Amino acid sequence: MRAWVVLICALIYAPFATAEEIVLGLSQEEVPITVTFDGSEILVFGAVKREAPVSADSQLHVIVTIEGPLAPVRVHRKARRFGIWVNASSVRIGSAPSFYAVASSGPLIDVLSHTDNLRHDISIPQTLKTTGAASDSPDAESFVDALIRIRAEQGLYQVIPEGVQLDQDTLFRTSVYLPPRLVEGLYSTQIYLTRDKEVIDVYETEIDVKKVGLERWLFNLALQQPLVYGLMALAVAGVFGWGASAATRVIRGG
Amino acid sequence: MQIYLPIAEVSVSIFLVLGIGGAVGILSGMFGVGGGFLLTPLLFFAGIPPAVAVATGANQIVASSVSGVLAHLRRRTVDFPMGLVLLAGGLAGAAIGVQIFAWLSRTGQVDLLVTLCYVVFLGLIGGLMFFESLAALRRAKRGKPPKRRKHSRVHNLPLKLKFRTSGLYISVFPPLGVGFIVGVLAAIMGVGGGFIMVPAMIYLIGMPTKVVIGTSLFQIIFVSGAVTVMHAVSSQTVDVMLALLLILGGVIGAQFGTVLGTRLRAEQLRILLALLVLAVCGKLALDLLLEPAELYSLQTRNLGL
Numbered sequence: 001m002r003a004w005v006v007l008i009c010a011l012i013y014a015p016f017a018t019a020e021e022i023v024l025g026l027s028q029e030e031v032p033i034t035v036t037f038d039g040s041e042i043l044v045f046g047a048v049k050r051e052a053p054v055s056a057d058s059q060l061h062v063i064v065t066i067e068g069p070l071a072p073v074r075v076h077r078k079a080r081r082f083g084i085w086v087n088a089s090s091v092r093i094g095s096a097p098s099f100y101a102v103a104s105s106g107p108l109i110d111v112l113s114h115t116d117n118l119r120h121d122i123s124i125p126q127t128l129k130t131t132g133a134a135s136d137s138p139d140a141e142s143f144v145d146a147l148i149r150i151r152a153e154q155g156l157y158q159v160i161p162e163g164v165q166l167d168q169d170t171l172f173r174t175s176v177y178l179p180p181r182l183v184e185g186l187y188s189t190q191i192y193l194t195r196d197k198e199v200i201d202v203y204e205t206e207i208d209v210k211k212v213g214l215e216r217w218l219f220n221l222a223l224q225q226p227l228v229y230g231l232m233a234l235a236v237a238g239v240f241g242w243g244a245s246a247a248t249r250v251i252r253g254g
Numbered sequence: 255m256q257i258y259l260p261i262a263e264v265s266v267s268i269f270l271v272l273g274i275g276g277a278v279g280i281l282s283g284m285f286g287v288g289g290g291f292l293l294t295p296l297l298f299f300a301g302i303p304p305a306v307a308v309a310t311g312a313n314q315i316v317a318s319s320v321s322g323v324l325a326h327l328r329r330r331t332v333d334f335p336m337g338l339v340l341l342a343g344g345l346a347g348a349a350i351g352v353q354i355f356a357w358l359s360r361t362g363q364v365d366l367l368v369t370l371c372y373v374v375f376l377g378l379i380g381g382l383m384f385f386e387s388l389a390a391l392r393r394a395k396r397g398k399p400p401k402r403r404k405h406s407r408v409h410n411l412p413l414k415l416k417f418r419t420s421g422l423y424i425s426v427f428p429p430l431g432v433g434f435i436v437g438v439l440a441a442i443m444g445v446g447g448g449f450i451m452v453p454a455m456i457y458l459i460g461m462p463t464k465v466v467i468g469t470s471l472f473q474i475i476f477v478s479g480a481v482t483v484m485h486a487v488s489s490q491t492v493d494v495m496l497a498l499l500l501i502l503g504g505v506i507g508a509q510f511g512t513v514l515g516t517r518l519r520a521e522q523l524r525i526l527l528a529l530l531v532l533a534v535c536g537k538l539a540l541d542l543l544l545e546p547a548e549l550y551s552l553q554t555r556n557l558g559l
Contacts, residue, residue: 038256074553084542086366146550180265215260222490230486233313241320244505
């Protein structure tokens with residue numbers, strides 16, 4: 001609610017802007033991963049701020065991208081060797097987003113030119129191209145396609161062509177579902193405003209996805225004090241094993 | 255109800271994990287095995303990353319072994335000297351197995367090795383156990399007593415020790431070797447190795463059946479414990495949250511299993527276990543032999559260079 005108030009104030013008090021600009025609101029700036037985390041819906045909404053009246057000769061479009069932390073991936077391909085299926089070849093992709101969603105107010109091909117896609121790395125294949133697929137293998141492309149296909153099946157790569165609703169060329173909103181299989185980190189969120197397939201304004205913000213509470217504590221302990229963590233795991237196992245035995249005896253005895 | 259696992263970084267259904275733990279618990283109660291050989295593949299199917307499944311499986315086995323060994327201690331069916339000798343071999347094997355596992359993780363062949371180990375060992379043990387139990391059933395029908403095993407040449411190697419509880423006077427090398435091999439497998443396959451250890455103790459070392467399970471559980475506690483800590487330190491793949499759920503399910507399952515176990519005869523139990531082992535083996539073998547639906551897979555952990 002407060003976000004809407006801020007937004008409306010911005011609309012009123014910024015009458016001197018020369019071009020069309022984005023004013024943004026997010027439903028959440030943080031996504032806490034708790035013990036019961038099973039995915040989260042992120043609402044991205046905002047308005048287009050402008051001085052001149054809405055021009056009628058071209059259509060305004062909005063593209064929203066959310067990109068998770070980048071990490072290297074190795075893509076393996078199986079082949080039949082000695083009668084069994086084994087990982088026979090692989091391509092290392094230097095850095096690929098762990099999550100990527102593109103929502104737009106129309107099919108991407110209709111709202112964005114090839115040049116501007118190259119310039120801003122908006123579409124999924126384009127963002128992977130620039131984040132560095134090692135192209136030493138002749139058919140590296142099929143490995144990149146496989147990466148996109150597998151992550152799309154897991155809901156990690158999403159293309160939502162009609163996902164952004166744009167009202168009266170001014171107010172826009174979209175919701176993106178973050179699946180439970182989420183890596184923590186800063187999720188960079190970009191909003192692009194396009195006219196005639198060209199980007200006329202960009203707005204950037206970040207969503208912080210992080211483990212909290214017990215999840216945070218266990219994760220940190222496992223990484224920073226692996227020995228303590230391992231011994232703790234053993235202690236837990238020992239106590240429960242003993243407890244089970246004792247409980248059985250009580251039940252059988254009584 | 256979903257729960258997010260902090261180390262595996264996936265969200266799974268609590269009931270699915272409790273169910274897996276419970277199913278494995280029923281087995282361990284019925285047959286006196288840890289059930290690790292079934293636990294790890296089931297966790298793969300549930301979508302847990304293989305590296306996490308293997309390391310966490312080891313942690314769960316510690317709990318079920320502690321619980322099992324306490325019952326055997328009360329019945330005085332644990333041969334401590336034998337357990338310690340097996341343990342010495344087991345720890346050495348586990349240390350090497352964890353290194354092999356970490357190295358294979360980096361080359362991307364770890365899934366293949368784990369699956370191959372499962373197919374070979376499950377097939378071998380399952381087959382042996384099946385035919386042996388069939389023979390035992392026939393013998394029981396004809397009413398002949400089972401023949402007593404004699405010492406073979408390996409038992410007469412130097413460094414002989416008296417194992418009072420087992421009633422054996424043999425060299426330490428056969429148990430050391432058995433312990434070592436099971437230790438390597440425990441680290442690679444995420445299993446306690448009971449399903450290999452138990453037949454090896456009966457057929458290779460010649461221990462009497464009544465002390466085999468207790469002694470095997472006794473040494474499995476320490477080998478699995480060491481494997482857990484080594485995996486936690488070398489690859490940070492032990493998920494305590496997952497382990498806790500598996501243990502809870504296992505504890506409940508084991509109670510049902512024990513009751514079921516007392517209603518069946520030993521030979522019938524062994525045949526059932528053999529069939530189960532062969533079924534898991536067959537499923538895994540088919541996965542290797544048939545063309546997979548998705549030829550590609552992603553690896554994001556332990557990439558090395």
